[in-house]
Amino acid sequence: MTFAFFNDGFFPIEEIKISPFDRGFLFGDAVYEVIPVYKKKLFLIDEHLSRLVRSLEETKIPKPQKWDQLKEIFTELIYLNQFSNQSIYLQISRGVESKRSHIPSKKLEPTLFITSSSLPPNPYRKNKDRRGIKASLLEDKRWKRCDIKSVNLLPNVLALNKANSSGFEDVIFYEGDEVTEGASSNIFLLFGKEVISPPQSNKILSGITRNYIISLLERLGLNFTEKIVKIDDLFEADEVWLTSSTREVQPVSEIDGKELTLSDPINSYWRKILEVFNNQNQTIS
Numbered sequence: 001m002t003f004a005f006f007n008d009g010f011f012p013i014e015e016i017k018i019s020p021f022d023r024g025f026l027f028g029d030a031v032y033e034v035i036p037v038y039k040k041k042l043f044l045i046d047e048h049l050s051r052l053v054r055s056l057e058e059t060k061i062p063k064p065q066k067w068d069q070l071k072e073i074f075t076e077l078i079y080l081n082q083f084s085n086q087s088i089y090l091q092i093s094r095g096v097e098s099k100r101s102h103i104p105s106k107k108l109e110p111t112l113f114i115t116s117s118s119l120p121p122n123p124y125r126k127n128k129d130r131r132g133i134k135a136s137l138l139e140d141k142r143w144k145r146c147d148i149k150s151v152n153l154l155p156n157v158l159a160l161n162k163a164n165s166s167g168f169e170d171v172i173f174y175e176g177d178e179v180t181e182g183a184s185s186n187i188f189l190l191f192g193k194e195v196i197s198p199p200q201s202n203k204i205l206s207g208i209t210r211n212y213i214i215s216l217l218e219r220l221g222l223n224f225t226e227k228i229v230k231i232d233d234l235f236e237a238d239e240v241w242l243t244s245s246t247r248e249v250q251p252v253s254e255i256d257g258k259e260l261t262l263s264d265p266i267n268s269y270w271r272k273i274l275e276v277f278n279n280q281n282q283t284i285s
Helices: 023-027 045-059 067-081 154-165 208-220 231-236 269-282
Strands: 003-006 009-012 030-038 086-093 111-118 133-139 170-175 178-182 186-191 194-197 223-226 239-244 248-255
Touching: 003 067, 009 067, 023 086, 030 045, 045 067, 045 086, 045 208, 067 086, 067 111, 133 154, 154 170, 170 248, 178 231, 186 208, 186 231, 194 208, 208 223, 208 239, 208 248, 208 269, 231 248, 239 269, 248 269
Parallel strands: 133 170, 133 248, 194 223
Antiparallel strands: 003 009, 003 111, 030 086, 086 111, 170 178, 178 186, 186 194, 186 239, 239 248
């Protein structure tokens, strides 16, 4: 049995009923966060909550009543759902209307929904011979506020469906001749000892794992620069990585059927970063 927190208490997830007039259901008028849990310990929780605050501020959705108890709620949910490694999903909508209306009513009480599921291990942790992700380049047709972690993910869903139906595992978005990000991830490229990633803007989400990995690069002797990434750069880089809270760091080995010239997977820098990531997760307090 999986438990979830809904507004003011814990319930078996199948017992939770969300109003059809909830603005998150009707309009996607909601924001969310996904927070990894390793060995029943929250990872980078303060960074995730800071980003959630920004999403709420940008959408002008108020904090829910239980905001100050969120960490306690997470701790109890981790205990109830028992998985050692978990992925916590938190969603806050603007609230429930009395009737459908594009213009929100004043003084709505936000809807708070939190649940968790088992977090599968990164398949690249132990399988050192695993080659990498097969990705497809697709034009970025999403809305112009990708810096807000909104539940409006239909363009991402359509892109992933299109890629999967053609035999690809993931998507890399581009606008003009510039790469933006993955369908649910940020992107890094390695050239020698220099790592680059697209600049933070309204075109990409400020990834928590992205920022964490940037903080690890110096100890590995790598330099980091935010700069515009061109499509051609993908095929000239020594390594291409996708990063997110649930996938950590994973390499890309093929784009639209063209194999990338990548480093030896055993001695690659993405694997060294993954090892540091793994060591950190072993010592979370």
